[in-house]
Amino acid sequence: MTLPNSEAILEILVANRTEAGPVAAAVREGLSTRPRRLPPWLFYDEAGSLLFERITELPEYYLTRTERGILAAHSSDMIDLAAGGKRLRIVELGAGSADKTRLLLAAAVEAQGQVLYEPVDVSATALDAARERIEREIPGVTVAPRVMDYVHGLDLDAEGPLEELDERRLVLYIGSSIGNFDLEDANRVLLGVRGVLRPGDALLLGVDLVKTVPTLLAAYDDQAGVTAEFNLNVLARLNRELGANFNLKAFRHKAVWDAVHSRMEMYLESLSAQKVRIRALGLEVEFAPGERIHTENSYKYAPGQAERMLENAGFAAVGCWTDAERWFAVCLGRAE
Ligand code: TRP
Numbered sequence: 001m002t003l004p005n006s007e008a009i010l011e012i013l014v015a016n017r018t019e020a021g022p023v024a025a026a027v028r029e030g031l032s033t034r035p036r037r038l039p040p041w042l043f044y045d046e047a048g049s050l051l052f053e054r055i056t057e058l059p060e061y062y063l064t065r066t067e068r069g070i071l072a073a074h075s076s077d078m079i080d081l082a083a084g085g086k087r088l089r090i091v092e093l094g095a096g097s098a099d100k101t102r103l104l105l106a107a108a109v110e111a112q113g114q115v116l117y118e119p120v121d122v123s124a125t126a127l128d129a130a131r132e133r134i135e136r137e138i139p140g141v142t143v144a145p146r147v148m149d150y151v152h153g154l155d156l157d158a159e160g161p162l163e164e165l166d167e168r169r170l171v172l173y174i175g176s177s178i179g180n181f182d183l184e185d186a187n188r189v190l191l192g193v194r195g196v197l198r199p200g201d202a203l204l205l206g207v208d209l210v211k212t213v214p215t216l217l218a219a220y221d222d223q224a225g226v227t228a229e230f231n232l233n234v235l236a237r238l239n240r241e242l243g244a245n246f247n248l249k250a251f252r253h254k255a256v257w258d259a260v261h262s263r264m265e266m267y268l269e270s271l272s273a274q275k276v277r278i279r280a281l282g283l284e285v286e287f288a289p290g291e292r293i294h295t296e297n298s299y300k301y302a303p304g305q306a307e308r309m310l311e312n313a314g315f316a317a318v319g320c321w322t323d324a325e326r327w328f329a330v331c332l333g334r335a336e
Contacts, residue, residue, distance in 0.1 A: 306329055
């Protein structure tokens, strides 16, 4: 193995701190025009990923535990319905939802003895961690990580087609990650998934449902302030990575329910008139008092909407499971 010399390393570091890096490009694009916005993938650096883990354990953040409850109660039914008497391989979009995935993998091992699990993620590090953990904790599961950006195109047969095998694929897209896309992009993502499946394969989709506004607001603005810290970490990240001088005390986390679009909107709101310098971009950004940076949307769906979304993307909705309060739904679509 050849290691890059120190000059090459320096070049890489400089490239990441100037226009060349994806962070720099996204920040320039989002902050040089109005309304100001930053893409949600910026949340998930190391600090942000740890904060998100803490969000999933908050009393107000009902999403994770509600979906986990649904999976705990119905994973065997989901696996049986998806398999339809054949062997299954399980693909997951994103490698982050480990303890919920575990319930489905355990049900598949129970049903067929062994199962191949293919987590798809842009982060090789996240995939390696998932592989190590899952192979150790659930005997019978073989993990085959796929480093890929599923938003821009999936290629599940990179390692050889399964045409000859009498197996079916089950794609997991849980955690209501689909809710971070607007309806048009969500349809595009689901069509992309359908495009790499064969008739008979299946997609398990987790969606968050519309509920009372106070419940939604609390989930995205908790008492302990972890969500605020998570949102503000984006500015801390720009300070760290782009030499920006955001004063974290001069912005506040703001969560808003937009009834027209049926979505939670997350913002960082400037508390005063201020100028921020972003050294690596040679950019100065002005904020008016109360001006907001839009950081995320999280769509909440009406009853029956997940089924329609599946159908619009070429799946037959063959099963939907929910909790007693109907706060969250997990639906199985069969590729037609
Ligand atoms: N995608 C998650 C969600 O919609 C992430 C999230 C939770 C989030 N809390 C947040 C994003 C607060 C921005 C701000 O539930």
